[in-house]
Structures are given as C-alpha cells and as structure tokens.
C-alpha cells in the first residue's frame with residue numbers, strides 16, 4: 001500500500017460549533033491505482049485531499065505514506081515530504097498570472113534542477129500534455145483547458161508518487177473535462193486520487209470512495 005489512513009479525524013471548531021469534516025476514516029490506497037472520492041459538497045473531500053497532501057493537520061489518527069508515519073508537527077519534514085512525493089491539482093488552476101506557462105511549470109523545481117535538466121523536463125512534459133506551443137504564453141492568453149494542463153504539468157514536474165486532484169474539472173466545459181481525465185488516466189507512474197462531484201469522472205476511475213458527513217459510506 002502506498003497510503004494508509006488509520007482512524008483519521010479532522011474537526012473544525014469546538015463544542016456546539018464543532019464540524020466533523022472527517023470522522024474516524026480508515027482507508028488505504030494502492031500504488032498506481034486511480035481513485036475517485038465523491039460525495040456532496042461539504043462531505044469532507046477537500047479536507048481529505050489536504051491531509052493527504054500534508055497541507056492540513058488531522059485532529060487525530062495516523063497517516064502512513066510508503067510505510068512511514070507522517071509527523072504533522074514538523075513543518076520542514078512536511079515540505080520535504082510534499083516536494084518529494086506529491087503533485088497537487090486544484091479547481092481554479094492556481095497559476096501565477098505574471099509568469100509564463102514555462103515559469104509556472106518550473107516553480108516547484110527551478111532551484112533544484114540544473115538549467116539543462118529544467119529545460120528538458122519542462123519541454124518533455126509540455127509535449128506530453130500538448131502545450132509545448134504555449135510555453136511562452138501567460139495564463140490570461142490561455143484557455144481554461146490549457147491553464148489546467150499547465151497546472152497538471154506543474155504537478156507532474158517533480159515526478160510525484162501521488163497526484164492529488166481537488167475538483168480538477170470543476171472550472172472546465174465537458175470537452176476539456178474529458179481531456180483532463182484522459183491525461184490523468186495516462187499517468188500510469190503515479191497513484192492518482194481525484195475529489196469530484198462529477199459521476200461521469202468517477203465512473204472512469206478504477207475505484208470510487210463515497211464520503212458522507214465525513215464518513216466513508
């Protein structure tokens with residue numbers, strides 16, 4: 001198993017205002033599997049994705065990645081864990097507006113790759129995703145589908161073991177949404193977990209997990 005979540009809970013607030021975003025979740029994710037996490041708005045999908053990414057700290061429970069217990073109290077270790085293992089794709093792309101597609105894709109690795117490797121890696125990934133011609137364009141010059149492909153390229157540039165996608169097609173029309181899903185399906189070298197409320201997307205994944213009020217149904 002790549003991931004094991006043991007008894008993970010995430011509560012916001014306390015007392016009467018306590019929201020149980022995740023409520024004693026136990027689940028594993030196999031290497032190279034593509035899983036959809038579905039459920040109504042507010043059921044805890046983003047919270048689950050953020051904990052898996054090491055961006056949110058669970059209130060209780062244990063998160064094992066590749067057999068190692070994640071220590072949420074150590075920020076430096078967490079950032080290293082993220083950089084080495086995780087690629088994240090979000091609904092609204094989160095591209096930097098005053099940077100070109102190339103510069104956006106380079107963001108996570110620009111200080112870590114030598115120049116030659118940086119150029120080669122970015123060109124290869126841009127080719128694979130069909131945005132090579134757009135590398136010098138700024139986000140405002142790109143369509144929604146192209147922006148999402150730049151965001152996917154940025155998530156893949158570190159060669160992560162785990163790709164997390166939070167409503168990756170939420171801002172796209174049906175054609176572009178279909179393209180994004182076929183790109184994600186082609187990523188055979190990583191485990192992919194997609195939070196979505198779109199049943200058509202879920203149907204294309206090998207496995208579906210349904211959340212309801214913070215619990216797995």
Ligand code: ADP
Pocket residue numbers: 012013019020021039040041042043044045046047048
């Ligand atoms: P989903 O992504 O499925 O829509 P979320 O994980 O975003 O669900 O939210 C799960 C629950 O936790 C919701 O009831 C939401 O209002 C609540 N929640 C999420 N983030 C916060 C926060 N930062 N503070 C308080 N409540 C939150």
Ligand code: MG
Pocket residue numbers: 045046047166
């Ligand atoms: Mg969400």
